[in-house]
Amino acid sequence: MSGNRTNQPSNxxxxxRSVTARSKAVHTVIYFFLAVWxxxxxxxxxxxxxxxxxxxxxxNSEYIPKFFTTSPTFQNYISAFTEVPxxxxxxxxxxxxxxxxxxxxxVITLAAFAFARLQxxxxxxxxxxxxxxxxxxxxLVIITNFTTITNLNMRNTFLGLILPSVTSVFYIYLLKENFxxxxxxxxxxxxxxxxxxxxxxxxxxxxxxxxxxxxxGILKIIECWNSYVWPRLITDDENYYLVSNGIQEIxxxxxxxxxxxxxxxxxxxxSIPLVTLFLIFRDxxxxxxxxxxxxx
Amino acid sequence: xxxxxSKSWLYLLPAILFLGIFMVYPLIDxxxxxxxxxxxxxxxxxxxxxxxxxxxxxxxxYFLQAVxxxxxxxxxxxxxxxxxxxLISVGISSIKPLRNLFQTxxxxxxxxxxxxxxxVFMILFKKTAxxxxxxxxxxxxxxxxxIDFIDGPYWAKMFVMCFYIIWVVMPxxxxxxxxxxxxxxxxxxxxxxxxxxxxxxxxxKITLPMISPTIFYLxxxxxxxxxxxxxxxxxxxxxNLNAAEMNTIVGYVYDMLYGDSGGYPSxxxxxxxxxxxxVLTITCINLLVSRKHTYYV
Numbered sequence: 001m002s003g004n005r006t007n008q009p010s011n012x013x014x015x016x017r018s019v020t021a022r023s024k025a026v027h028t029v030i031y032f033f034l035a036v037w038x039x040x041x042x043x044x045x046x047x048x049x050x051x052x053x054x055x056x057x058x059x060n061s062e063y064i065p066k067f068f069t070t071s072p073t074f075q076n077y078i079s080a081f082t083e084v085p086x087x088x089x090x091x092x093x094x095x096x097x098x099x100x101x102x103x104x105x106x107v108i109t110l111a112a113f114a115f116a117r118l119q120x121x122x123x124x125x126x127x128x129x130x131x132x133x134x135x136x137x138x139x140l141v142i143i144t145n146f147t148t149i150t151n152l153n154m155r156n157t158f159l160g161l162i163l164p165s166v167t168s169v170f171y172i173y174l175l176k177e178n179f180x181x182x183x184x185x186x187x188x189x190x191x192x193x194x195x196x197x198x199x200x201x202x203x204x205x206x207x208x209x210x211x212x213x214x215x216x217g218i219l220k221i222i223e224c225w226n227s228y229v230w231p232r233l234i235t236d237d238e239n240y241y242l243v244s245n246g247i248q249e250i251x252x253x254x255x256x257x258x259x260x261x262x263x264x265x266x267x268x269x270x271s272i273p274l275v276t277l278f279l280i281f282r283d284x285x286x287x288x289x290x291x292x293x294x295x296x
Numbered sequence: 297x298x299x300x301x302s303k304s305w306l307y308l309l310p311a312i313l314f315l316g317i318f319m320v321y322p323l324i325d326x327x328x329x330x331x332x333x334x335x336x337x338x339x340x341x342x343x344x345x346x347x348x349x350x351x352x353x354x355x356x357x358y359f360l361q362a363v364x365x366x367x368x369x370x371x372x373x374x375x376x377x378x379x380x381x382x383l384i385s386v387g388i389s390s391i392k393p394l395r396n397l398f399q400t401x402x403x404x405x406x407x408x409x410x411x412x413x414x415x416v417f418m419i420l421f422k423k424t425a426x427x428x429x430x431x432x433x434x435x436x437x438x439x440x441x442x443i444d445f446i447d448g449p450y451w452a453k454m455f456v457m458c459f460y461i462i463w464v465v466m467p468x469x470x471x472x473x474x475x476x477x478x479x480x481x482x483x484x485x486x487x488x489x490x491x492x493x494x495x496x497x498x499x500x501k502i503t504l505p506m507i508s509p510t511i512f513y514l515x516x517x518x519x520x521x522x523x524x525x526x527x528x529x530x531x532x533x534x535x536n537l538n539a540a541e542m543n544t545i546v547g548y549v550y551d552m553l554y555g556d557s558g559g560y561p562s563x564x565x566x567x568x569x570x571x572x573x574x575v576l577t578i579t580c581i582n583l584l585v586s587r588k589h590t591y592y593v
């Protein structure tokens with residue numbers, strides 16, 4: 001840079017080139033580290049699929065585990081479906097997930113509508129009370145809920161599994177905010193036309209706010225599919241196990257403890273539905289989680 | 297108006313009913329439980345009212361072990377996961393090609409069943425009679441000797457535990473930090489470029505202050521989440537966490553409530569209230585600290 005006037009253009013050129021060279025080096029380092037974390041994330045998935053297609057004998061004869069297999073087999077998947085009640089776990093989880101999500105959507109939509117649109121005495125107080133419930137951790141109320149459901153004789157029933165998780169104050173809040181963004185004019189126009197509140201909710205508000213509703217629905221589905229603690233407390237009959245408890249049961253009693261490949265096949269089967277859902281609704285899920293996700 | 301009034305309450309009725317039965321009532325009930333001494337689950341009777349349950353829990357070796365484990369997990373995983381997530385997010389934000397692919401991959405753990413994938417981690421780390429497991433193979437390559445991470449020494453189990461927790465919580469943090477980074481106004485960076493500010497200085501003086509609200513949000517939710525750690529431990533070490541010395545406070549609550557060691561809702565309630573008090577205290581401290589150091593636009 002200290003060169004005289006005639007040198008300047010070439011000097012300038014050199015600096016520009018060294019800058020691009022440096023930024024290339026920086027980029028290489030960045031890509032390297034991103035790839036390293038990518039491998040850390042993906043490797044367990046690779047390993048579970050790989051193990052699930054190794055035969056029992058092959059897996060157990062490998063003192064040093066191999067990174068690939070030359071003779072893939074689907075026997076483990078057949079075992080997973082026939083030797084343990086995996087289909088029942090999946091069906092139970094599906095019923096639980098769909099029922100919980102459906103009931104919750106109705107409950108929170110009605111509540112959010114009342115808070116966003118209707119006028120009644122004590123609305124603000126009640127809404128503040130609702131919001132303050134968000135601070136209550138699940139661990140604190142689960143003890144009594146366990147007693148309540150036990151006393152109601154609802155252990156090992158779908159009702160017992162579903163009922164405690166059909167409301168979410170946070171989703172009511174999220175939806176209420178969304179409802180409130182819809183212009184008042186639409187509501188008054190509907191009123192002038194003699195449309196009832198319920199009809200306005202169903203025909204106007206829900207279609208307009210569909211994206212938010214779908215996002216909430218998907219987040220709830222993910223939560224339900226992976227829920228473990230409550231189902232574990234409330235079910236001890238294998239006929240009502242969800243996948244999380246099912247996999248725990250398989251680990252402790254199914255297949256015989258050493259049949260890791262079959263266990264991995266079960267793990268793959270359990271993981272497929274949500275991963276598929278994620279790949280289809282990637283943008284919706286990621287946008288939804290960054291707005292309303294709490295896991296972490 | 298009064299007709300409208302009662303109609304509004306009708307819309308709210310299901311929510312109020314469910315919240316009342318499964319949130320408000322339990323909240324009061326758990327307080328009552330925690331003070332009922334010698335509560336018997338079968339006959340639903342108790343001897344006396346007092347602090348005995350709390351004192352029992354605080355003197356229980358299993359509870360103290362659980363508290364120690366939980367605090368270790370919190371102290372190790374929250375700073376590490378937030379720091380690594382910040383590095384990764386800065387990395388993602390500074391590249392164009394493959395960005396989407398990386399984001400998709402990094403988010404995968406969020407949608408997986410942590411109990412199921414925990415099983416994969418277990419077989420990767422576990423040392424058995426017929427195989428030392430893949431991680432030990434790698435350790436051997438680098439000249440180390442095999443360790444059983446699942447049934448072995450305490451620090452090894454804690455290492456796997458923390459590694460798995462970080463693996464599980466990372467997607468949420470990366471997602472939030474990447475979107476925070478992308479919402480920083482480009483003008484600030486252009487101004488810094490014109491002034492010839494170095495990369496590091498730009499990062500510490502512009503980027504960090506601008507995304508500090510997100511970082512503190514992640515720290516706070518991270519603390520809360522890590523204090524409630526439970527199912528990840530079950531995923532790795534099985535349901536008998538006390539035997540594995542890897543129980544957590546939440547795990548202790550459930551063990552007291554249910555299972556082979558269960559049937560003591562009073563002890564469970566006392567432990568849950570202690571946990572809530574800890575979380576509340578830490579959250580308040582976090583909020584106070586963040587108010588001092590967070591920059592809000």
